[in-house]
Each structure stands twice: as structure tokens, then as C-alpha cells.
Amino acid sequence: MIEFIERIGRQVIAAISGIGYAFFILVNALIGKPQFRKSWPLLIQQLYVVGVLSLLIIIVSGLFIGMVLGLQGYTILVDYGAEQSLGPMVALSLLRELGPVVTALLFAGRAGSALTAEIGLMKATEQLSSLEMMAVDPLRRVIAPRFWAGFISMPLLALIFSAVGIYGGYLVGSGWLGVDKGAFWSVMQSTVDWYDDLLNGVIKSVIFAFVVTWIALYKGYNSTPTSAGISAATTSTVVTASLAVLGLDFILTALMFGG
Amino acid sequence: MNEARHVKPLVELSGVHFSHGERTIYRDLNLSVPRGKVVAVMGPSGIGKTTLLKLIGGQLRPQQGDIQFDGNSIPKLSRSELYRERERMSMLFQSGALFTDMSVYDNVAFPLREHSALSEELIRSIVLMKLEAVGLRGARDLMPAELSGGMARRAALARAIALDPELIMYDEPFAGQDPISMGMIVKLIKALNDSLGLTSIVVSHDVDEVMSIADYAYIIAEQQVVAKGTPTELRENDSAIVQQFLQGQADGPVPFHYQASDFTSDLLGEC
Numbered sequence: 001m002i003e004f005i006e007r008i009g010r011q012v013i014a015a016i017s018g019i020g021y022a023f024f025i026l027v028n029a030l031i032g033k034p035q036f037r038k039s040w041p042l043l044i045q046q047l048y049v050v051g052v053l054s055l056l057i058i059i060v061s062g063l064f065i066g067m068v069l070g071l072q073g074y075t076i077l078v079d080y081g082a083e084q085s086l087g088p089m090v091a092l093s094l095l096r097e098l099g100p101v102v103t104a105l106l107f108a109g110r111a112g113s114a115l116t117a118e119i120g121l122m123k124a125t126e127q128l129s130s131l132e133m134m135a136v137d138p139l140r141r142v143i144a145p146r147f148w149a150g151f152i153s154m155p156l157l158a159l160i161f162s163a164v165g166i167y168g169g170y171l172v173g174s175g176w177l178g179v180d181k182g183a184f185w186s187v188m189q190s191t192v193d194w195y196d197d198l199l200n201g202v203i204k205s206v207i208f209a210f211v212v213t214w215i216a217l218y219k220g221y222n223s224t225p226t227s228a229g230i231s232a233a234t235t236s237t238v239v240t241a242s243l244a245v246l247g248l249d250f251i252l253t254a255l256m257f258g259g
Numbered sequence: 260m261n262e263a264r265h266v267k268p269l270v271e272l273s274g275v276h277f278s279h280g281e282r283t284i285y286r287d288l289n290l291s292v293p294r295g296k297v298v299a300v301m302g303p304s305g306i307g308k309t310t311l312l313k314l315i316g317g318q319l320r321p322q323q324g325d326i327q328f329d330g331n332s333i334p335k336l337s338r339s340e341l342y343r344e345r346e347r348m349s350m351l352f353q354s355g356a357l358f359t360d361m362s363v364y365d366n367v368a369f370p371l372r373e374h375s376a377l378s379e380e381l382i383r384s385i386v387l388m389k390l391e392a393v394g395l396r397g398a399r400d401l402m403p404a405e406l407s408g409g410m411a412r413r414a415a416l417a418r419a420i421a422l423d424p425e426l427i428m429y430d431e432p433f434a435g436q437d438p439i440s441m442g443m444i445v446k447l448i449k450a451l452n453d454s455l456g457l458t459s460i461v462v463s464h465d466v467d468e469v470m471s472i473a474d475y476a477y478i479i480a481e482q483q484v485v486a487k488g489t490p491t492e493l494r495e496n497d498s499a500i501v502q503q504f505l506q507g508q509a510d511g512p513v514p515f516h517y518q519a520s521d522f523t524s525d526l527l528g529e530c
Binding site for chain 2: 038125126127129130132133134135136137
């Protein structure tokens with residue numbers, strides 16, 4: 001029994017010191033005199049790796065999810081003679097929920113795991129240590145540009161996801177199932193609210209971007225520098241980030257749309 | 260005053276105590292590295308020789324004791340002061356630790372681009388000089404993955420001397436090298452030390468190679484310095500552990516067997 005309590009205690013201490021270390025990494029990476037001449041090319045490179053290279057999976061997934069929404073929505077709405085509302089249904093599902101959430105999940109799998117593995121390997125091959133010994137702070141040089149790249153690119157990816165998804169819904173709903181084209185767009189325009197729907201969706205994806213990128217970088221930086229350690233860290237990034245996104249999504253939805 | 264500065268060792272560890280978790284690595288370790296010399300630190304593997312270099316570089320902090328680098332106490336420096344001191348030292352990692360996403364040229368240019376405001380033209384001249392010194396000027400466009408182990412280590416050496424440091428720490432520079440590249444690295448360490456006026460710390464367990472270039476050597480075992488002196492003095496040392504180490508005997512004060520229970524009773528399943 002005592003052993004059991006001890007074990008719980010140890011795990012709580014480990015969890016709290018882990019959170020503390022994650023804060024330490026983030027604060028040291030982001031706070032300090034900005035050096036635009038050196039940081040700018042690094043940021044551009046990471047925006048390409050993290051953002052641009054994720055475009056394909058985001059666009060393809062967005063298109064398919066939009067098309068499925070169009071199909072499913074139509075079959076339900078047509079029973080009530082409400083197929084005119086297909087536009088807002090697709091748009092609201094995407095902007096409020098699926099856009100930010102699915103993008104964050106895909107981003108965690110595609111870019112988050114890559115970030116963790118890359119940083120873990122840099123640690124295992126002593127590249128981080130050698131940066132330190134060359135008087136270059138790895139937090140500023142390696143962590144910071146990757147963090148900003150994730151933080152900037154994920155909300156943009158989520159918007160692209162939603163836009164492509166809406167178009168996918170339109171293709172299926174209007175092009176295939178025969179919903180009136182004018183009604184699809186005009187009902188959507190009059191129903192979707194700039195602040196309530198679009199802005200709240202963007203706020204969600206900004207928060208997800210922060211959390212997912214942070215988790216990925218922390219897991220990489222804190223990984224055990226062996227093959228098993230890096231593989232565990234990569235898995236843990238995807239699992240932790242996905243769960244965090246889903247949990248946070250519930251809380252944010254309750255706050256934004258619950259009242 | 261100036262003379263006193265030269266007499267004072269560049270690196271001095273006094274009463275250093277360091278433990279990693281529950282395992283004590285060093286207990287009351289004293290070691291000093293005179294300026295302009297090649298100092299060898301030898302010892303059986305697993306006694307924390309790399310840890311020693313990380314302590315000097317300030318990547319680890321001792322629980323007790325002091326580490327002086329040119330009169331500054333490394334463990335007491337603030338983060339920014341420590342980074343300033345690190346610009347004056349450099350370290351050759353066992354793996355080379357080249358940045359895998361950059362060519363050899365960019366790897367060597369990296370510290371220059373980070374820490375100096377030199378023009379690209381001037382950086383090019385310096386990089387080519389450093390690469391020429393290690394014999395890899397022709398390999399400047401290769402990526403680290405295309406280099407052999409020995410070449411990678413020489414490229415890393417070029418990077419380590421790019422900023423003309425005062426101290427170079429070599430972590431197992433000979434490990435896993437074929438005799439030819441081993442010979443090259445031995446020659447390079449000595450040549451760089453003498454021609455650039457560096458101070459070198461070579462951590463290694465390749466006794467013959469390191470003793471051939473060292474001005475002074477320490478043998479570390481059992482969490483402490485067990486012997487020190489010039490290579491000749493060490494060879495004449497009559498301590499059993501020193502002789503076991505220098506002659507490479509399998510059993511002696513450092514046991515062949517990892518601590519275990521009695522073999523017979525273990526086989527019979529009694530414990």
C-alpha cells in the first residue's frame with residue numbers, strides 16, 4: 001500500500017517537473033533579444049518544412065471530409081425538405097469544429113512527429129550538445145524557429161482545410177446531388193457569422209497550434225537519446241497532442257458555444 | 260602580472276564532486292591543465308570521462324568543488340557569461356556531431372557566421388584554410404552522410420578550430436578509427452596544439468596513441484585521479500591499477516567480472 005502511494009507520488013512529481021521543464025524550454029526559446037538577420041532564414045525554412053509540406057495532406061483530407069459532409073448532410077436534410085441548408089451545415093461543421101480539430105490531428109501526425117524525431121535525433125547525435133559548446137543556444141537556434149513555424153502555419157492550414165472542405169461539400173451537394181447553386185452559397189452567407197463562427201474557429205486553431213507544437217518540441221528535446229527513446233517520444237507526441245487537442249476542443253466549444 | 264597569468268593553469272578542477280542520480284561519478288577530483296600543453300585524461304570506459312569534459316564546458320554542474328577556466332569559475336557563471344566563455348573553448352565530440360543538414364563547408368563556416376560579423380568572402384578564406392589544415396579542402400561540398408568516420412571527425416576538427424579557440428577538448432578522438440586515420444588524428448592534435456598555441460585536453464583510452472603526444476597525463480579510476488605525471492613517469496609508476504591499465508591486462512584491481520553473487524550458487528539457483 002505504502003509502495004503504491006509512493007509510486008503515485010513519484011509520478012506526480014515527475015509530471016510536475018516535466019511541465020516545469022516544458023515551460024523552461026518554451027520561455028528560454030522565445031524570450032530574449034530577437035535577432036532578425038539570423039532568425040528570419042531559419043523561420044522561412046521551417047515554415048516550408050512544417051507548413052508548406054503539410055499542404056498536400058491538408059488539402060486532400062479537407063476535400064474528402066467536405067465531400068462526405070455534403071453527402072451525409074444531404075441525405076439527412078432532404079428528408080425534411082431542408083436541403084437548401086446544406087451550405088451552412090457544411091460550412092459551420094468545418095469552421096467551428098472539423099477544420100481546427102482535424103487539421104490539428106493531422107498536423108500532430110505529419111509535422112509534430114517529424115519535429116520530435118528530428119530534435120530527438122539531433123540530441124542523440126550530440127548536435128544539440130555541440131551547438132551549446134559552440135556557444136549557440138539550441139533553444140534559440142533549433143526550438144524557437146520550429147515553434148513559430150508551427151504556431152503560424154497551423155491556423156492557416158486550418159483555414160485552407162475549411163475552404164477546401166466547403167468547396168468539396170459544394171461539389172457533391174450542388175454538382176452531384178442537385179442542390180441549387182445559388183441557395184447553397186447565399187444561405188451559407190446569411191447564416192455563417194464572421195465573429196461567432198469564423199473567428200472562434202481561428203482562435204481554436206491558434207490554441208491547438210500552440211499546444212501541438214509545444215508538445216512536439218518538448219518531447220523531442222526531452223527524449224532519451226537512443227533509438228527506443230526517440231521512437232517512444234514520437235509516439236508520445238502524437239498521442240499526447242491528439243488527446244490534448246480533443247480535450248481542449250471540448251473545453252473551448254463549451255466556452256464559445258455552450259452559453 | 261602577465262607572467263603569473265601564463266603560469267596559472269588554463270583549466271583547474273578542485274575538489275569536484277559530481278553524481279548522476281544515485282551514482283557517484285567523481286569524488287574530490289583535482290586536475291589542472293597547464294596552458295599550451297596536451298593533457299591526456301585516461302581511464303577505463305564508463306568512469307565518466309565525457310562527463311569531465313561536460314563539466315569543464317559548463318553543460319553539467321558539479322555538486323561540490325570548483326572548476327576554473329582562465330580564472331573564471333564555470334559553475335558560478337550566468338547563462339550569458341557561460342556562453343561568452345564557451346566561445347573561447349571548443350569540443351570535438353566522439354561522433355563528430357556535424358550538422359547533418361549542412362555540407363562540410365557550411366559546417367565549418369557555422370561558428371564563424373554565428374559569432375563573427377565577417378564577410379562571406381573572408382569566411383570562405385578561413386574555412387578553406389581550416390579544411391586544408393585537416394586535409395579535407397577537396398571534400399568541402401560533401402554532406403556529412405557521405406564522409407567516412409575518420410573524415411567526419413577531421414571535418415568536425417576543422418569546425419572546432421574555426422574560431423581559433425584557446426582550449427580544445429577531444430572526446431575519444433581515436434575510438435573506432437582505422438590505423439591510418441588514427442595516425443592522422445594523432446598528428447593533427449599535436450600539430451594544431453603546437454602551431455596554434457592551443458591547450459588540448461584529450462580524453463581517451465587508447466593508451467599508446469595518447470601517451471605519444473601528451474605532455475602530461477592523468478589516469479582516472481574509482482571516481483578519482485589515481486595517477487598523474489608525464490608519460491614517462493606514469494610508465495614507471497608502480498601502482499597496480501596504473502600498470503593494469505597501461506598494459507591492458509584483463510583482470511586486476513579493475514575486475515574482469517561485473518559485481519555478481521557467487522557463480523556456483525547462482526548456477527544452482529540458490530539466490
